[in-house]
Amino acid sequence: xxxxxxxxxxxxxYNPENIARVHRDxxxxxxxxxxxxxxxxxxxxxxxxxxxRGEYPSNLPPSIPxxxxxxxxxxxYGRPESEFGVxxxxxxxxxxxxxxTDRDIRFARExxxxxxxxxxxxxxxxxxxxxxxxxxxxxxGTGHINxxxxxxxxxxxxEKNAExxxxxxKKQRVFEDQYTMRLSxxxxxxxxxxxxxxxxxxxxxxxxxxxMRGTDVWxxxxxxxxxxxxxxxxxxxxxxxxxxxxxxxxxxxxxxxxWQKQRLREIEDLxxxxxxxxxxxxxxxxxxxDSLNSLEGFSLDKDSRKHSDESHETLRRSHKHEYxxxxxxxxxxxxxxxx
Numbered sequence: 001x002x003x004x005x006x007x008x009x010x011x012x013x014y015n016p017e018n019i020a021r022v023h024r025d026x027x028x029x030x031x032x033x034x035x036x037x038x039x040x041x042x043x044x045x046x047x048x049x050x051x052x053r054g055e056y057p058s059n060l061p062p063s064i065p066x067x068x069x070x071x072x073x074x075x076x077y078g079r080p081e082s083e084f085g086v087x088x089x090x091x092x093x094x095x096x097x098x099x100x101t102d103r104d105i106r107f108a109r110e111x112x113x114x115x116x117x118x119x120x121x122x123x124x125x126x127x128x129x130x131x132x133x134x135x136x137x138x139x140x141g142t143g144h145i146n147x148x149x150x151x152x153x154x155x156x157x158x159e160k161n162a163e164x165x166x167x168x169x170k171k172q173r174v175f176e177d178q179y180t181m182r183l184s185x186x187x188x189x190x191x192x193x194x195x196x197x198x199x200x201x202x203x204x205x206x207x208x209x210x211x212m213r214g215t216d217v218w219x220x221x222x223x224x225x226x227x228x229x230x231x232x233x234x235x236x237x238x239x240x241x242x243x244x245x246x247x248x249x250x251x252x253x254x255x256x257x258x259w260q261k262q263r264l265r266e267i268e269d270l271x272x273x274x275x276x277x278x279x280x281x282x283x284x285x286x287x288x289x290d291s292l293n294s295l296e297g298f299s300l301d302k303d304s305r306k307h308s309d310e311s312h313e314t315l316r317r318s319h320k321h322e323y324x325x326x327x328x329x330x331x332x333x334x335x336x337x338x339x
Contacts, residue, residue, distance in 0.1 A: 010099045021101065032112070039119075054138045252330055259326060263319050270315060 006012055013019075047057040092110075094103045140146050215222055234240040 011101070018101070021105070025105075051138075256326070256330065260323075263323070267315070267319065 007015065009015075011018075050057045092107060094100075095106075098106070138145055138147055215225070
């Protein structure tokens with residue numbers, strides 16, 4: 001018959017006593033955590049009030065380390081022994097008739113008592129030091145908040161020599177002028193120092209420094225230099241090229257319209273001459289029916305009309321060909337000008 005001895009062991013985790021002990025430890029740990037959170041909130045609130053009052057805030061007390069677990073030993077499971085060095089400076093032994101769980105609970109209670117005593121001591125020392133501190137305002141004479149008062153920064157701030165600082169700044173400026181372009185250099189900087197700018201001169205003969213001169217590079221008179229400079233500027237100016245192109249296009253359109261009007265006048269004159277010639281021939285021919293029948297249907301009017309139609313068609317074709325040739329030359333000239 002097998003023996004069920006596991007339930008009889010004091011270290012069995014499923015014993016009712018051990019289960020109740022675990023619940024009790026969890027409740028105590030939760031209570032300690034809530035108490036620590038409440039304490040930190042009170043300390044933070046007190047420090048904020050001190051800052052608003054212009055006082056130096058008291059030092060934060062060290063946080064209470066968590067209670068050791070039932071298997072936690074100094075130096076075991078990779079935890080440093082310094083974590084428990086303050087409260088476990090001596091070796092504590094098990095009391096007679098006490099198992100491992102009861103021993104760990106007793107150690108935890110002793111550590112909690114030591115934590116509370118240490119906390120009360122730190123809080124009392126912090127209050128005493130706070131009372132000894134003098135009141136240092138953080139609001140200056142202008143009403144601005146300054147957390148770094150003059151008393152705090154007086155020792156850290158060294159007195160500076162004004163002449164030495166000016167000399168240092170001058171040397172730095174001269175060194176930076178070698179590679180720095182500033183707005184003050186636009187007017188010539190040192191070259192134009194002490195000179196009156198050309199735009200503020202009252203004389204009518206005053207000219208801009210970059211105005212076109214009437215002499216060549218050797219100083220001889222060159223009256224055409226300004227015209228050449230102006231022509232070169234216009235040649236390199238894209239706006240002038242655009243204006244010239246628009247002007248040439250307008251001239252070509254005007255010439256084409258004049259050419260079309262001239263051709264229309266020529267055609268009208270030719271048609272008018274043909275009509276007058278046709279009327280003159282009709283007045284000269286006989287109108288008797290015998291003469292018409294004797295010629296067997298031959299009529300000079302018919303031949304002349306046919307001849308006039310042919311000449312008119314030939315003239316129209318020639319004018320059309322000339323117009324197409326003129327359009328082709330105009331397009332070629334326009335493309336060459338814009339390219």
